[in-house]
Amino acid sequence: MTATRTSDILSAEASNLIQRFTPPTLSIMKRFTFHLAAVLIAVAAFIAVTLLDARTSRGQSQSSVTTSDGGAANARVKPTASVRAKATEAAIESTTFGPAATRNGLLRSELNWTFGGKQQRGWQLYTALISRLISTEHDADSADFASALAGWQERVGLSPSGVLDQDSLYSMISQWQGARLKDRTYPLPDQLVTAATSDFYHPTRPDELRQVERETYAAYRRMVAAAAIDPSLGLARDADGQLAPAEKYLKIISAFRSREYQQQLRRQSPHVGRAGLAINSPHFTGRSLDLYVGGEPVETKDSNRAVQVQTPVYQWLISNAERFGFRPYFYEPWHWEYVK
Numbered sequence: 001m002t003a004t005r006t007s008d009i010l011s012a013e014a015s016n017l018i019q020r021f022t023p024p025t026l027s028i029m030k031r032f033t034f035h036l037a038a039v040l041i042a043v044a045a046f047i048a049v050t051l052l053d054a055r056t057s058r059g060q061s062q063s064s065v066t067t068s069d070g071g072a073a074n075a076r077v078k079p080t081a082s083v084r085a086k087a088t089e090a091a092i093e094s095t096t097f098g099p100a101a102t103r104n105g106l107l108r109s110e111l112n113w114t115f116g117g118k119q120q121r122g123w124q125l126y127t128a129l130i131s132r133l134i135s136t137e138h139d140a141d142s143a144d145f146a147s148a149l150a151g152w153q154e155r156v157g158l159s160p161s162g163v164l165d166q167d168s169l170y171s172m173i174s175q176w177q178g179a180r181l182k183d184r185t186y187p188l189p190d191q192l193v194t195a196a197t198s199d200f201y202h203p204t205r206p207d208e209l210r211q212v213e214r215e216t217y218a219a220y221r222r223m224v225a226a227a228a229i230d231p232s233l234g235l236a237r238d239a240d241g242q243l244a245p246a247e248k249y250l251k252i253i254s255a256f257r258s259r260e261y262q263q264q265l266r267r268q269s270p271h272v273g274r275a276g277l278a279i280n281s282p283h284f285t286g287r288s289l290d291l292y293v294g295g296e297p298v299e300t301k302d303s304n305r306a307v308q309v310q311t312p313v314y315q316w317l318i319s320n321a322e323r324f325g326f327r328p329y330f331y332e333p334w335h336w337e338y339v340k
């Protein structure tokens with residue numbers, strides 16, 4: 001093996017260092033030094049791979065809890081070689097998505113985008129929705145999140161960069177918006193029921209403003225009953241185990257709004273803009289409910305929505321509402337639509 005050949009293997013810097021400290025006359029010593037350096041590098045590489053292996057197999061068993069296909073359980077009984085191969089793959093992945101993770105850490109509060117004619121900044125308000133969409137429970141600035149995002153990007157035909165940029169966010173928004181209520185027919189009077197005052201955030205709300213489409217109301221009652229018995233939410237219950245009248249969370253703020261009432265709302269606040277008060281509001285259908293999820297009930301300011309998206313009740317809705325037929329409107333944490 002010649003010195004040139006060895007320097008192909010060693011980094012240029014390492015070989016320069018060795019040459020600098022090796023007297024040119026001692027060619028045997030020089031050769032020995034090269035061999036020693038090569039052996040040391042090989043040992044260091046072996047230790048690094050072993051450490052990465054150990055680290056990622058821990059990560060592997062952690063992420064396995066979140067997979068729903070039982071892949072993790074299988075991994076545990078697979079032969080060691082296969083587990084090691086998978087762990088090495090994960091190690092490479094974590095190295096690959098490191099820069100994307102750093103980028104996401106910035107973009108979640110800084111990405112510029114527009115919605116409803118308004119300039120928006122960052123996507124951190126939508127982290128719960130995004131995490132559900134890309135099936136990850138890892139932090140938005142982690143390599144695992146970037147990796148899960150890349151998988152989603154690939155599935156929807158975007159470049160799998162793992163970076164949540166404008167293209168990815170707009171694509172997510174169109175998925176969320178596409179899952180919303182499509183039927184915008186005005187309900188017939190017999191399709192509406194008047195909900196109990198105790199279901200409302202403002203129990204003094206008059207009868208005509210407590211109307212809900214019949215099936216939507218039944219689904220709402222089922223969903224709220226499930227939330228009430230979920231100990232992780234700690235909601236106040238009455239003697240029957242139902243959501244207590246005094247509990248504010250998940251109470252209906254607004255349901256069916258007639259065209260006349262909607263026009264009246266717009267006259268009262270003409271400068272709210274499109275994102276604030278939709279021209280063709282899904283509240284016409286009686287299948288949209290504004291539910292109390294914390295903070296100011298229906299205030300779109302980022303600071304208020306930041307409070308709302310952190311509440312256990314909102315997070316519960318993100319994970320559970322779909323089981324009861326409800327889909328979110330991503331921009332308003334309180335607005336849910338019954339799509340069956």
Ligand SMILES: [Zn+2]
Binds near residue numbers: 288
């Ligand atoms: Zn609404």
